[in-house]
Amino acid sequence: MARTSRLPFDTKESATTFRILRSSIVSTTGLIIVIGFAAIAVFVWLTNDAILPYNPYTITNALLQPPSFSHFFGTDNLGRDVLSRALAGTPYDAEVPVAVLSIAVTLGLATGTIAGYVGGIVEEAVMRVTDIFLAFPGLVLALAIANSLGPGTNNAILALAPVWWPTYTRLARGETLSIKSLLYVEASRAAGHRARYIILHHIIPNIIPVLLVYATIDFGNVILTFSVLSFLGVGAQVPAPEWGLTTVLQEQYLTSAPWAPMIPALAIVVVALGFSLLGDGLRDALDPNIRSLFG
Amino acid sequence: MQNLLEIRDLSVKYKSAVKEIKALDNVNLSTDKAQIVAIVGESGSGKSTLGLSIINLLQKPPAVVDSGEILFNGNDLLKMKEKEMADIRGTGISMIFQEPMSSLDPVYTVADQIAEAIHVRETRTPTRSYGPFSRTNPELKRGTDGGLSRIIGIQLPKSRKEFAYSGEMVDVLKRVQIADPERVLNKYPHELSGGIAQRVMIANALVEKPAVLIADEPTSALDVTTQAQVLKLMQDLRDEIGSSILLITHDLAVAAQIADRVAVMYAGELVELADVTEIFEEPLHPYTEGLLNSLPRQYRDEEKLQGIPGDVPDLRAPPSGCKFHPRCKYAFDKCPLERPELITVKNNHKVACFLRHQE
Numbered sequence: 001m002a003r004t005s006r007l008p009f010d011t012k013e014s015a016t017t018f019r020i021l022r023s024s025i026v027s028t029t030g031l032i033i034v035i036g037f038a039a040i041a042v043f044v045w046l047t048n049d050a051i052l053p054y055n056p057y058t059i060t061n062a063l064l065q066p067p068s069f070s071h072f073f074g075t076d077n078l079g080r081d082v083l084s085r086a087l088a089g090t091p092y093d094a095e096v097p098v099a100v101l102s103i104a105v106t107l108g109l110a111t112g113t114i115a116g117y118v119g120g121i122v123e124e125a126v127m128r129v130t131d132i133f134l135a136f137p138g139l140v141l142a143l144a145i146a147n148s149l150g151p152g153t154n155n156a157i158l159a160l161a162p163v164w165w166p167t168y169t170r171l172a173r174g175e176t177l178s179i180k181s182l183l184y185v186e187a188s189r190a191a192g193h194r195a196r197y198i199i200l201h202h203i204i205p206n207i208i209p210v211l212l213v214y215a216t217i218d219f220g221n222v223i224l225t226f227s228v229l230s231f232l233g234v235g236a237q238v239p240a241p242e243w244g245l246t247t248v249l250q251e252q253y254l255t256s257a258p259w260a261p262m263i264p265a266l267a268i269v270v271v272a273l274g275f276s277l278l279g280d281g282l283r284d285a286l287d288p289n290i291r292s293l294f295g
Numbered sequence: 296m297q298n299l300l301e302i303r304d305l306s307v308k309y310k311s312a313v314k315e316i317k318a319l320d321n322v323n324l325s326t327d328k329a330q331i332v333a334i335v336g337e338s339g340s341g342k343s344t345l346g347l348s349i350i351n352l353l354q355k356p357p358a359v360v361d362s363g364e365i366l367f368n369g370n371d372l373l374k375m376k377e378k379e380m381a382d383i384r385g386t387g388i389s390m391i392f393q394e395p396m397s398s399l400d401p402v403y404t405v406a407d408q409i410a411e412a413i414h415v416r417e418t419r420t421p422t423r424s425y426g427p428f429s430r431t432n433p434e435l436k437r438g439t440d441g442g443l444s445r446i447i448g449i450q451l452p453k454s455r456k457e458f459a460y461s462g463e464m465v466d467v468l469k470r471v472q473i474a475d476p477e478r479v480l481n482k483y484p485h486e487l488s489g490g491i492a493q494r495v496m497i498a499n500a501l502v503e504k505p506a507v508l509i510a511d512e513p514t515s516a517l518d519v520t521t522q523a524q525v526l527k528l529m530q531d532l533r534d535e536i537g538s539s540i541l542l543i544t545h546d547l548a549v550a551a552q553i554a555d556r557v558a559v560m561y562a563g564e565l566v567e568l569a570d571v572t573e574i575f576e577e578p579l580h581p582y583t584e585g586l587l588n589s590l591p592r593q594y595r596d597e598e599k600l601q602g603i604p605g606d607v608p609d610l611r612a613p614p615s616g617c618k619f620h621p622r623c624k625y626a627f628d629k630c631p632l633e634r635p636e637l638i639t640v641k642n643n644h645k646v647a648c649f650l651r652h653q654e
Contacts, residue, residue, distance in 0.1 A: 182397055183392050183393075183394055183397040183398045184397060184398050184399055184400045184401075186352060186392065186398075187390070187392055187398045187399075187496070188400075189352055189381075189384065190350055190352060190384055190385070190389060190390040190392075191384065191385040191389065191412060191415065191499070191503070192381050192382065192383070192384035192385025192386060192389075192415060193381070193384075193385075193415070194378075194381050201411070202400050205400075205402045205403075206400070206401070206402055288401050288402055288483045288484075288485065289483075289485055291483070292482075292483050292485070292486055
């Protein structure tokens with residue numbers, strides 16, 4: 001019998017996705033890192049830093065202490081606990097990429113699929129607009145927008161999103177063009193479906209894995225660019241424990257107290273790696289050819 | 296009686312910056328209700344272009360409709376807006392494509408795709424329906440099942456829909472001779488064999504019960520036994536629902552089995568049009584004759600099969616006059632000069648050849 005479950009949540013489909021992800025050690029690692037990162041971020045944010053071993057903002061006179069049992073990753077140049085600061089930074093580094101990529105993927109999907117499917121003047125217009133955005137170096141454009149909006153994390157999101165969406169529009173349009181010429185789209189038109197229906201039901205489900213995989217790999221890039229904005233004074237503001245900002249500020253102690261800049265930098269690397277490993281796994285998990293093997 | 300579908304003087308070109316190909320040249324063709332018309336011809340003779348232009352799915356550009364009209368129920372399809380045309384597609388005119396494997400969306404199961412077809416029919420208003428109208432679940436409204444269902448797993452309206460339609464889904468798959476519908480329904484297209492995929496496509500078309508069904512080489516991907524079953528299905532569709540079927544094929548044997556009328560195309564022109572028994576017993580156009588002679592027959596005592604000498608002409612620079620004259624063994628002085636019209640020479644038998652016109 002066809003899937004006749006009346007549950008609002010199709011547990012069978014998502015169970016299959018998890019089973020495929022868990023079948024490979026690489027994507028399992030990615031999954032663990034991403035879930036761990038998300039859990040810490042949510043937890044730290046909900047408890048308002050209360051669960052951390054030390055207050056990440058309290059300045060002490062134990063400057064640049066090496067790792068010990070009382071300070072697991074040592075202290076920084078102002079005597080703050082590096083571990084606490086790294087954990088306190090997770091909400092910042094989760095919020096910004098998630099927000100920026102959500103905006104970019106949504107906008108990219110909407111404009112890219114319409115441009116690709118409709119073609120003609122609409123396509124020309126959309127693609128020229130993306131060209132305008134791509135003509136500026138991304139960082140310069142983000143800086144200009146962030147500067148005019150004023151410093152702050154939310155403004156940094158609003159500054160990064162315009163830089164990020166054109167890539168997704170181009171990607172979505174390219175994928176749409178290749179799917180549009182396939183026979184099942186034509187068959188759907190022959191069955192009397194409208195453009196809107198075909199875009200929502202045949203094109204988007206077929207290109208979403210591609211965008212999703214690209215977005216997970218892109219996660220690290222957003223963190224890095226956000227760090228640069230923070231360093232230049234328009235992103236996260238100074239006492240904030242945001243990883244990029246911390247790394248940049250502690251960088252001068254790299255030779256004398258490497259833990260101070262290295263721990264937040266490593267955190268960026270691990271999270272970025274985790275997302276790209278997960279992205280790789282997701283690509284497999286969403287492929288119907290592989291899905292069917294796991295039933 | 297008024298014809299259900301009538302094609303008048305249709306000319307279609309494929310245009311690019313450097314070349315121009317006349318894919319269809321003044322084609323006239325009509326079908327009645329419950330009639331199977333086979334369109335026969337070699338590759339590149341314009342059969343598929345004809346099918347696509349009837350359902351208005353030609354890629355424009357490069358295709359350009361030069362002239363002509365396609366009347367469906369008295370309305371010209373070529374002058375219609377995309378929106379009006381979309382109302383006709385599926386219920387008025389539907390199409391089955393050549394490659395069954397790529398005609399099914401790889402991310403949906405068979406159940407999803409058939410449920411989709413049933414849902415379209417169920418949510419259509421009766422005034423817009425051309426086939427026999429039926430509605431089993433009037434309370435079901437157009438759902439908002441999302442493409443994200445695969446990732447997050449949310450599919451409230453979809454499973455409800457499939458639940459409501461599951462009885463009909465099983466029925467329709469049984470009708471297309473799928474022995475175990477329950478198993479096939481849960482499969483993704485790539486898990487199906489070509490024959491099953493083709494039957495699922497036909498099931499999709501059956502659900503809609505279209506007034507006109509265009510079948511573009513529906514059997515060319517299948518082996519001979521499945522071929523016979525699929526042809527039988529089309530015949531049933533005609534007999535039970537009264538659909539007209541335009542069967543596009545290069546296989547004369549297929550045409551002989553189920554067609555009522557046969558239209559022979561050569562280089563974008565219709566060269567002969569006659570009832571099926573007529574055309575096989577007494578082909579009037581030399582090209583049809585050549586086609587028939589190139590079929591292997593068991594009872595014939597010949598050492599070699601006769602083919603038609605030469606190749607299909609290059610449509611960028613077609614031969615003058617009758618396009619078949621360079622390959623025709625009966626060609627005479629008039630053939631390269633003038634184009635023969637498609638004229639009725641006998642009862643319901645039209646041919647475009649000077650040889651027959653003079654009689």
